[in-house]
Amino acid sequence: MRVLFAVSPGLAHLYPSSGLAWAFRVAGHDVAVATSGVSTAAAAQAGFAVREVSPGADFAAVFRRSGSAEEKARAMRELGLAVAENPQTPDTILEKFARVSDLMLEGTLRFAEAWQPDLIVYSRLQGAALVTARALGVPAVDHGFSFLREGTLPERYLPHLTPLYERVGVPAELPSITSLYFAPEHMMHGEGEGWSMRAVPFQGGGTLPDWMAEPKNRPRVCVTLGTTVPRVSGVGSLESVLGAAADIDAEFVLALGDDPDLETLGTLPDNVRLVGWTPLSTLLTTCDAIIHHGGAGTTLAALHAAVPQLAMPHGADNWINAAMLERCGLGLNREPGDVDAALLKSLLHDEGLRASVRDGARALAADPGPDQMVPRLLALAGK
Numbered sequence: 001m002r003v004l005f006a007v008s009p010g011l012a013h014l015y016p017s018s019g020l021a022w023a024f025r026v027a028g029h030d031v032a033v034a035t036s037g038v039s040t041a042a043a044a045q046a047g048f049a050v051r052e053v054s055p056g057a058d059f060a061a062v063f064r065r066s067g068s069a070e071e072k073a074r075a076m077r078e079l080g081l082a083v084a085e086n087p088q089t090p091d092t093i094l095e096k097f098a099r100v101s102d103l104m105l106e107g108t109l110r111f112a113e114a115w116q117p118d119l120i121v122y123s124r125l126q127g128a129a130l131v132t133a134r135a136l137g138v139p140a141v142d143h144g145f146s147f148l149r150e151g152t153l154p155e156r157y158l159p160h161l162t163p164l165y166e167r168v169g170v171p172a173e174l175p176s177i178t179s180l181y182f183a184p185e186h187m188m189h190g191e192g193e194g195w196s197m198r199a200v201p202f203q204g205g206g207t208l209p210d211w212m213a214e215p216k217n218r219p220r221v222c223v224t225l226g227t228t229v230p231r232v233s234g235v236g237s238l239e240s241v242l243g244a245a246a247d248i249d250a251e252f253v254l255a256l257g258d259d260p261d262l263e264t265l266g267t268l269p270d271n272v273r274l275v276g277w278t279p280l281s282t283l284l285t286t287c288d289a290i291i292h293h294g295g296a297g298t299t300l301a302a303l304h305a306a307v308p309q310l311a312m313p314h315g316a317d318n319w320i321n322a323a324m325l326e327r328c329g330l331g332l333n334r335e336p337g338d339v340d341a342a343l344l345k346s347l348l349h350d351e352g353l354r355a356s357v358r359d360g361a362r363a364l365a366a367d368p369g370p371d372q373m374v375p376r377l378l379a380l381a382g383k
Contacts, residue, residue: 001383002030004117005048005143006108006129008100009037009059011204011227012297013123016145016182018046019200020121023370032115034108034129045205053107053128062099065232073233076315084319087190088150089125098160101127105164108132118381121180127161130154131168133175139380142179144194146296146317147324149181151192178380183300184367187328189320195376198367201301203280211273212286219250219288219348222307224280226295229314230256236264237312237336241291245269247341250348255283281305289347291339294318303330306361308354310347312336329356 003024007014014035024031033043033050037059043050065072082090108128112120113136121141122129133140142154154174165172179194188196223242225235235256245252246269254268258276268274280298284290284305292298294311299321302309309331311322322333332347346353 001119001378001381002032002115002117003377004112004115004120005031005033005035006112006120006122006126006132007033007035007039007043008097008104008123008126009035009039011038011042012145012295013126014039014042014046015202015204016199016297017121017123017143018048018202020143020180020197020370020373021046021048022200023374026371027374029374032111032117034104034111036104036107042204046202051107051111053111054104057103059100059103062096070233073236073314076229076233080313080315080318083317084313084323087148087320088156089153091156094125094157094160097125098127098157098164101125101131101161102164102167104128105131105168109135109168112136118383119377120175121377124150124153125157127157127164130157130161130175130177131164131170134165134173135168135170137175139176139178141377141380142177142194144179144181147183147188147299147321148317149179149188149190149192149194151179151190151194153192176380178377180373184363186363187324189324195373196367197373198364198369199300200370201281201297201304203297203301204277206277206279208279208282209275212278212283216251216286220286221245221248221250221252221344221348222255222280222283222287222290223252223292224255224290224298225293225314226298227257228295228316229293230260233314234264235260235262237293237314239265240336240339241312241344242269242272244339244341244344245272248344248348250288250344253278253283253287255280291347294322294333296321299325303357303360303364306358308332308347308350308357310334310339310343312339328360329353330360331357 105128182199294313325331
């Protein structure tokens with residue numbers, strides 16, 4: 001069978017579906033990725049055949065906000081709080097991703113017409129995939145990348161995509177859609193039908209540094225804000241974390257990607273190690289805790305590693321994810337200004353929390369993996 005993975009530009013959209021793409025390849029099926037932007041090189045690095053469907057497109061312009069870093073952070077926070085209060089993708093986001101989909105539509109459709117996939121797996125909000133699946137008459141699989149169910153999302157999205165259908169002469173109708181959730185049922189939030197699958201955490205490859213190949217001599221804590229927060233609103237929210245870290249007998253690994261702007265943080269404590277892009281899943285196998293922004297991919301990777309988490313929500317679905325951590329006994333949910341040394345000691349040494357996290361990791365491991373999902377997806381295409 002031929003399976004096309006149609007992915008929006010952005011690592012948070014590509015990486016969650018990589019495990020399923022590998023599972024199809026291992027089972028002997030042909031896989032290609034249709035994407036753009038940073039996801040193009042990332043998909044190739046992950047070992048997939050990839051088609052850049054909209055070279056040169058300025059996706060950043062779709063999401064660009066004017067104003068200072070503080071104003072951007074405030075807007076990001078307000079949007080995230082709105083999602084927490086009304087757990088669904090806001091219309092403003094649907095509108096922006098419809099514009100992204102419009103930039104990717106022609107390239108995605110033309111490649112699919114040439115390659116003739118039997119099934120299209122798409123990252124949620126990749127509207128070009130919905131148009132393409134309807135044009136080719138093949139089923140589509142909505143591969144989720146968050147802990148939020150949204151059973152009505154395709155219907156809400158369709159009016160935003162209608163001009164795309166009309167532009168390429170395809171009836172403005174949804175294809176057959178099956179939703180695939182990347183976490184166990186009890187961790188999901190919201191309403192909607194779908195299949196649960198244990199996703200495989202993946203954050204890209206990389207060469208591991210010497211210090212990760214040596215035994216550690218004290219507890220280690222990963223500190224990260226994902227790929228979006230540092231770029232949009234900076235790293236100032238870590239000021240209280242790093243201030244408290246100076247009083248903790250532990251090593252804090254500050255994983256903020258390549259070339260972060262650390263000016264607002266001042267001089268780092270002696271027990272803080274600044275690193276560039278590092279494969280998070282592997283780093284977490286050496287850690288005793290993680291402090292992060294509440295991103296879904298980071299949350300899931302930490303749970304796979306059975307690492308207690310401290311989430312400090314910043315935007316998007318972060319508040320939903322952070323609330324899930326506390327509800328399921330997997331970590332703590334705090335505002336950045338509420339972090340102090342006592343909280344960090346609890347994160348590292350609370351045995352009740354650590355036992356609950358181990359139970360959560362075992363529950364996650366019991367869910368069917370991508371390899372077990374492949375036969376069910378084959379059946380969708382009549383194979």
